[in-house]
Each structure stands twice: as C-alpha cells, then as structure tokens.
Amino acid sequence: MAFGWIDEQADARRRAGLVRTLRPRPADTPLLDLASNDYLGLARHPEVTEAAAAAARTWGGGSTGSRLVTGTTELHTELERELADFCGFEAALVFSSGYAANLAAVTALAPHGSLIVSDAGNHASLIDGCRLARATTQVVAHADPEAVRKALGTHAGEAVLVSDTVFSVDGDAAPLAEFAMACREHGAGLVVDDAHGLGVLGPGGRGAPHAAGLAGADDVVVTATLSKSLGSQGGAVLGPARVIEHLINAARTFIFDTGLAPAAAGAALAALRLLRREPERAARARTVATELHARLTAAGLEAVRPDAAVVSVRAPSPESAVRWAADCRAAGLAVGCFRPPSVPDGISRLRLTARADLSGAQIERAVRVIGETRP
Ligand code: PMP
Numbered sequence: 001m002a003f004g005w006i007d008e009q010a011d012a013r014r015r016a017g018l019v020r021t022l023r024p025r026p027a028d029t030p031l032l033d034l035a036s037n038d039y040l041g042l043a044r045h046p047e048v049t050e051a052a053a054a055a056a057r058t059w060g061g062g063s064t065g066s067r068l069v070t071g072t073t074e075l076h077t078e079l080e081r082e083l084a085d086f087c088g089f090e091a092a093l094v095f096s097s098g099y100a101a102n103l104a105a106v107t108a109l110a111p112h113g114s115l116i117v118s119d120a121g122n123h124a125s126l127i128d129g130c131r132l133a134r135a136t137t138q139v140v141a142h143a144d145p146e147a148v149r150k151a152l153g154t155h156a157g158e159a160v161l162v163s164d165t166v167f168s169v170d171g172d173a174a175p176l177a178e179f180a181m182a183c184r185e186h187g188a189g190l191v192v193d194d195a196h197g198l199g200v201l202g203p204g205g206r207g208a209p210h211a212a213g214l215a216g217a218d219d220v221v222v223t224a225t226l227s228k229s230l231g232s233q234g235g236a237v238l239g240p241a242r243v244i245e246h247l248i249n250a251a252r253t254f255i256f257d258t259g260l261a262p263a264a265a266g267a268a269l270a271a272l273r274l275l276r277r278e279p280e281r282a283a284r285a286r287t288v289a290t291e292l293h294a295r296l297t298a299a300g301l302e303a304v305r306p307d308a309a310v311v312s313v314r315a316p317s318p319e320s321a322v323r324w325a326a327d328c329r330a331a332g333l334a335v336g337c338f339r340p341p342s343v344p345d346g347i348s349r350l351r352l353t354a355r356a357d358l359s360g361a362q363i364e365r366a367v368r369v370i371g372e373t374r375p
Contacts, residue, residue: 017318017322017323018319018339018340029334030332031329031332031334032362032366032369033334034333034334034336034353034355035335035336035351036334036355037227037229038231038353039199039200039229039309039353039355040200040230040231040271040281040282040355041231041281041355041356041357042230042231042274042275042281043232044231045270045271045274047270048232048267048270049267050270051266051267051269052232052263052270053263055073055265055266055267056263056266059075061263062258062262063076063259063261063262065258066255066256066257066259067248067255067259070259071258071260073259073265075262075265075269076094076259076260079092079094079265080093080094080236082269083224083236083272086275086276087198087206087209087210087222087224087238088206088209088210088215088216089216089222089238089239089240090216090239091238091239091240091243091245092236093244094226094236094260094268095234095237095253095254095260096234096235096259096260096261097225097233098125098193098225098235098236099128099235100235100253100257101223101224101237101253102126102128102193102235103125103128103129103251103252103253104129104237104247104253105191105221105223105247105251106126106129106130106160106162107132107133107134108246108247108250108251109160109221109243109246110130110133110135112135113134113135113158114135114160115138115152115154115155115157115158116130116133116135116137117138117140117148117151117152117160117162117188118130118137118138118140118162118163119140119162119163120139120140121142121164121172121344123167123168123193123195126163126193129162135160136155138151142167143167143174143175145175145181148179149186152182152183152185152186153186158188159189161179161182161188161189162191162192163176163179163190163192164192164193164195164196165192165193165194165196165201165207165208166194166195166196166197166208168195169312169338169343169345169349169351170304170310170349171289171306171308171310171312172306172307173197173201173208173307173308174208176208176211176212176214177213180214180219184219188219189219190219190220190221191221191222191223192208192209192220193223194207194222194223195224196308196309197308198224198228198229198230199228199229199230199275199282199285200282200285200286200308200309201282201286203279204276205275205279205281205282207222208308209222220239221237221240221243222237223235223236224236224237224238226260226264226267226271230267230268230275231268231271232265232267233260233261233264233268234261234264234265234268281356282356284357285308285309285354285355285356286308286309288309288354288358288363289306289311289354290306292306292311292352292363292366292367293306293311295363295364295367296367299371300371301313301370301374302314306354309354309355310354311352311353311354312338313352313370314347314348314349315337315348315350315375316348316375317348317375318339318348320348320375321338321348321349322337324337324350324373324374324375325337325350327373328350328370331372331373333365333366333369333370335350335352335366336351336353337349337350338351352366352370
C-alpha cells in the first residue's frame with residue numbers, strides 16, 4: 001500500500017507514548033504560561049495588537065506577493081531600518097519566518113566548494129540550511145571554540161561558522177566572542193542565530209552579538225525571529241549592507257517566498273519601539289529566568305543554569321517527560337516538553353520560558369506545580 005510505512009511509524013510512536021498532538025489554545029486561557037516564546041509579554045500588548053490591526057486595514061490581510069514584486073510595504077522597510085539600527089548593524093532584511101531567514105543566510109553565504117562548520121546544538125532551521133547549501137558541512141562539538149579552530153584549519157577555501165547564540169533546548173549561550181576570534185584567525189565568516197537572544201540579552205535587549213561586542217562587524221551576520229521577544233511572526237537577517245544586498249539577489253527563501261504579512265511587520269515594529277522605550281523588559285526576563293532556576297534547584301529539581309530566558313529541567317525518560325508536562329497542564333501550568341527525536345542528545349526535559357511579565361507569585365506557583373508533579 002502507498003505510504004504503508006507511515007502507519008508503521010505511527011504504531012511505533014504510539015507504542016513509545018510519543019505521539020504529538022495539536023491542541024488549539026483557547027483565546028482566554030486559564031493556564032499559567034511558561035511554554036510560549038513571548039519572552040517580553042508583548043504579543044498581547046495593546047500597542048502591538050493595534051499596530052497589527054492597523055497594518056492589516058491599511059495594507060491588507062496578506063502582503064500580496066514576493067518582496068521583489070508587491071510584497072514590500074513601507075512597514076517592511078521601516079522595520080528593517082529600525083531593527084538594524086537597534087541591534088547595531090548596517091542593514092536588515094525581514095522574512096516570512098525565522099526558519100526562512102536561516103535557510104537564506106546559510107545557503108546564500110556558503111557557496112559551492114566552501115566549508116560550513118556547524119555547532120552540534122544548532123536549531124533545526126540552521127541544520128536544514130546546511131543540508132540545502134552546496135557546501136560541505138562539518139558538525140563540531142557543542143560550544144567548543146577549539147573544535148571550531150580545528151575544523152576551520154582543515155579547509156583552505158571559503159568557510160563560515162554557523163551557531164545559535166542561545167541554544168533553544170537547554171538555554172545555554174554560545175561563546176560568541178571566542179567563536180568570532182576563531183573565525184578571524186582563519187578568515188571565516190560567522191553566522192549566528194539570535195532567535196533567543198534578541199530582546200533578552202545585551203543592553204536593552206539588543207541581542208547576544210551586541211553583548212559580545214560584535215555589533216556592526218563586517219564578518220558577522222545575525223539571524224533573528226520576530227516571533228519570540230517581539231511578539232509577532234517572521235524572521236530577519238542583519239549584517240553588513242553588502243551581505244543584505246547579496247541576500248536580496250541570491251537567497252531563494254527571500255526571492256521566491258511571499259513577503260511577511262503587513263500585520264506581522266506592523267506588530268514587530270510596534271514591539272521594537274516598545275522595547276526601545278521600556279528597555280527594562282529585557283533585564284526583567286533575565287531576572288525571572290534566574291529566579292525560576294534558583295527556586296527549581298532549591299526544590300531539588302535538576303535545572304540548567306539559564307544564560308537567557310529559557311530554563312531547562314531534566315526528566316528521567318521521554319515517557320516521563322511527556323507525562324510530566326501533561327500533569328503540569330492538568331494542574332493549570334503550560335510547559336514545553338522536549339524529547340527525542342526533537343533533541344539530538346536523547347535527553348528529555350521540560351522547557352520553561354521566563355517571561356518578563358511573570359510575577360513572583362506566578363513563579364512560585366509554577367515551581368510548586370512542577371515539584372508536585374515530578375515523576
Ligand atoms: N531559530 C531558533 C533558535 C528557534 O528556536 C526558532 C523557533 N523555534 C527558529 C530559528 C525559527 O524561527 P521561526 O519560528 O520564526 O520560524
């Protein structure tokens with residue numbers, strides 16, 4: 001039978017208790033949310049939602065075409081200018097998702113015959129960028145500048161190092177300054193995905209590259225998402241103007257994809273302006289993460305010390321992680337659950353996000369529920 005192998009895989013998933021399900025989120029959820037990526041609590045901020053609605057009224061429900069045809073509005077170019085300025089880079093380009101931005105940056109900046117050095121903890125979208133690129137990829141040990149140096153030393157031609165700034169599974173940060181140094185020793189470019197750093201790290205949330213002194217560097221390219229701290233949807237690439245010009249002309253996920261929806265561009269722009277006005281939101285997200293980690297540890301749970309707003313809690317097995325997350329939900333707490341095959345290291349964990357708008361009482365309640373439901 002056609003697609004018969006799909007049923008075999010489905011049976012295996014059911015037997016392992018690892019079936020993924022889609023649960024529509026009620027608009028007005030009674031759950032305490034430590035699962036979303038709305039790090040700064042901006043997704044429902046009235047200025048952000050109103051900007052989205054106003055953009056849709058002015059420009060329409062969709063962008064109507066690819067960026068190079070009809071899909072660029074004034075909102076897109078304003079957002080690009082302000083994002084680049086905020087993060088300290090010469091230029092920026094927005095995409096319909098962070099995933100598309102990563103595919104664009106990696107494929108367009110790693111030409112045929114070049115070497116991509118890729119950190120073992122990278123997000124799936126960077127991994128897929130490596131798979132699509134016409135370059136050779138060498139995966140190196142996680143967060144290991146020496147391993148990067150060694151890999152770069154094996155190749156004489158063009159090379160690029162690709163890494164997350166904050167790794168999405170455990171919330172640990174990459175040694176960015178050391179990565180940049182290793183790249184410079186070998187004349188290689190550095191492409192970093194700041195999906196979890198923008199809005200959280202650096203002064204006023206200007207991102208991990210800014211914090212590492214790499215803003216505006218001519219050999220550094222940053223990708224980001226508009227769907228986490230900025231409470232919207234979409235992605236971006238930031239870097240030297242000549243790199244952005246190259247992407248406009250060469251990146252397939254830019255050229256052949258419909259432009260970011262105006263509502264998403266408007267919402268992200270409003271969120272960015274809010275963050276400029278209220279820079280303390282970034283520091284608050286970091287403080288909440290530190291407090292969450294301290295309380296979890298005090299309750300005897302094995303939590304990874306967070307470098308940004310993601311807090312990872314170890315679970316004994318994939319099945320127990322799935323059950324633990326379900327028990328939290330039943331007790332009114334939404335948490336993320338990462339388990340194989342989503343995690344390459346095979347370690348299952350609950351993944352908590354520390355939102356800037358969580359109160360002390362909410363943090364306390366979350367830790368109590370996680371402790372009471374532990375497997
Ligand atoms: N990079 C990282 C590190 C991410 O966590 C994500 C989102 N899960 C993405 C890229 C993709 O971004 P988007 O959701 O905007 O496609």
